[in-house]
Amino acid sequence: MTSLLDALNARGFVQDATPDLAARLARGPITGYVGFDPTADSLHVGNLVPVMGLAWLQRFGGTPIIVVGGGTGMVGDPSGKRAERPVLTVEQIDHNSARIRAQLESFLRFDGPNAARMRNNADWLRPLTLMDFLRDVGKYFTLSYMLQKESVRSRMETGISYTEFSYMLVQAYDFWHLWRHDRCELQMGGSDQWGNITAGTELISRREGAQGHGLVFPLLTTAAGGKFGKSEDGNVWLDPARTSPYRFYQFWLNSDDRDVERLLRYFTFLDLEEIAGLMADHARDPGRRAAQRRLAEEMTTLVHGARATAGVVAASRLLFGGEDLSRAGAEVFEVLAGEIPTTQIARGEVAGLSAVEALVRTGLASSKAEARRGIQQSGFSLNGTTITAPDRQVQAGDLLASRYLMLQKGKRSYALIRVIDS
Numbered sequence: 309m310t311s312l313l314d315a316l317n318a319r320g321f322v323q324d325a326t327p328d329l330a331a332r333l334a335r336g337p338i339t340g341y342v343g344f345d346p347t348a349d350s351l352h353v354g355n356l357v358p359v360m361g362l363a364w365l366q367r368f369g370g371t372p373i374i375v376v377g378g379g380t381g382m383v384g385d386p387s388g389k390r391a392e393r394p395v396l397t398v399e400q401i402d403h404n405s406a407r408i409r410a411q412l413e414s415f416l417r418f419d420g421p422n423a424a425r426m427r428n429n430a431d432w433l434r435p436l437t438l439m440d441f442l443r444d445v446g447k448y449f450t451l452s453y454m455l456q457k458e459s460v461r462s463r464m465e466t467g468i469s470y471t472e473f474s475y476m477l478v479q480a481y482d483f484w485h486l487w488r489h490d491r492c493e494l495q496m497g498g499s500d501q502w503g504n505i506t507a508g509t510e511l512i513s514r515r516e517g518a519q520g521h522g523l524v525f526p527l528l529t530t531a532a533g534g535k536f537g538k539s540e541d542g543n544v545w546l547d548p549a550r551t552s553p554y555r556f557y558q559f560w561l562n563s564d565d566r567d568v569e570r571l572l573r574y575f576t577f578l579d580l581e582e583i584a585g586l587m588a589d590h591a592r593d594p595g596r597r598a599a600q601r602r603l604a605e606e607m608t609t610l611v612h613g614a615r616a617t618a619g620v621v622a623a624s625r626l627l628f629g630g631e632d633l634s635r636a637g638a639e640v641f642e643v644l645a646g647e648i649p650t651t652q653i654a655r656g657e658v659a660g661l662s663a664v665e666a667l668v669r670t671g672l673a674s675s676k677a678e679a680r681r682g683i684q685q686s687g688f689s690l691n692g693t694t695i696t697a698p699d700r701q702v703q704a705g706d707l708l709a710s711r712y713l714m715l716q717k718g719k720r721s722y723a724l725i726r727v728i729d730s
Contacts, residue, residue, distance in 0.1 A: 324522075352543040370494075373426075484512050557608045561603075651725050655730065689715070
């Protein structure tokens with residue numbers, strides 16, 4: 309298992325690790341976990357670093373455990389936070405936990421000798437009484453030890469509630485419980501979790517006389533200095549209802565040239581040699597964005613599946629790659645319908661619909677007069693062909709995939725008409 313740490317180091321995953329982790333990995337497979345607090349009903353791409361850490365652990369023979377924080381979500385982790393988070397209801401936490409569990413199952417193998425395991429810490433934290441917690445956990449930690457932790461120290465001036473102050477002990481109890489019941493020896497997470505993780509190793513040492521281990525990953529920022537995982541619309545979510553597969557693909561496709569190699573190392577399983585080849589191709593012709601395209605395809609397939617990826621790649625090429633619209637299938641236009649303004653009309657309205665009326669109905673022109681002026685200036689197109697005559701009528705033969713019309717204003721403004729059978 310020494311090669312696990314080597315592989316993670318080679319890909320830039322390791323920010324810090326407890327001193328004896330390498331020696332422990334050299335002795336054979338290990339069970340490790342990552343916790344996810346259910347503050348929303350979906351994970352976002354910023355959560356994927358520890359998920360990939362679990363995936364690599366499994367690939368090197370270890371057993372990954374995913375802990376959904378149905379219990380810790382009732383407390384709230386102060387790590388990396390400037391203010392206390394709102395407390396969710398039990399019903400909200402349970403709902404979010406179930407959704408997150410389903411998403412994580414696509415990243416790991418849940419069968420075989422080192423099958424991934426799912427745990428919800430609500431199962432052992434909610435029945436825990438205060439007196440038991442104080443006796444079995446609290447007595448092993450001094451205030452001075454807890455005040456030295458960055459997650460606490462950074463909040464002393466602005467204020468931290470006792471609830472959040474005690475969070476590291478609750479997470480330490482998680483680690484101890486998993487050590488006791490799953491023989492879990494390793495906890496992984498972002499570098500902001502270092503204090504919580506080492507509190508867990510401390511509890512295992514003091515209560516059991518045994519050794520736990522920790523491994524933390526860097527907190528990603530972009531080359532431009534922004535927080536990784538954000539788009540103009542906010543978080544980039546794994547849930548397709550929150551972030552469509554098309555927009556998910558576009559997020560990766562738009563990666564900065566300065567970031568793309570690191571993202572390929574972090575979020576794909578491509579060999580480092582293949583990544584080096586992609587970067588060499590990219591250096592020869594950056595405009596092709598070959599590295600970004602491969603990254604976007606790999607990530608969209610991993611999260612949404614090969615079929616969704618094929619649809620969004622085809623839709624992206626229609627909009628930006630000059631592909632022949634007449635060759636696209638209905639599934640591609642349905643992807644586009646979720647991303648650009650779409651107007652529905654009855655099939656009986658197609659005959660007699662003028663290009664001018666179509667432009668007004670889709671909102672690409674505010675009036676018929678504006679539509680006519682734009683047509684005279686060659687500013688509009690229908691199905692990729694410039695509209696040259698204001699009296700141009702739409703014909704049944706214009707329908708793409710028997711149901712769609714694509715209208716365009718300038719280079720970047722699109723609208724779609726979907727014909728419905730009434």
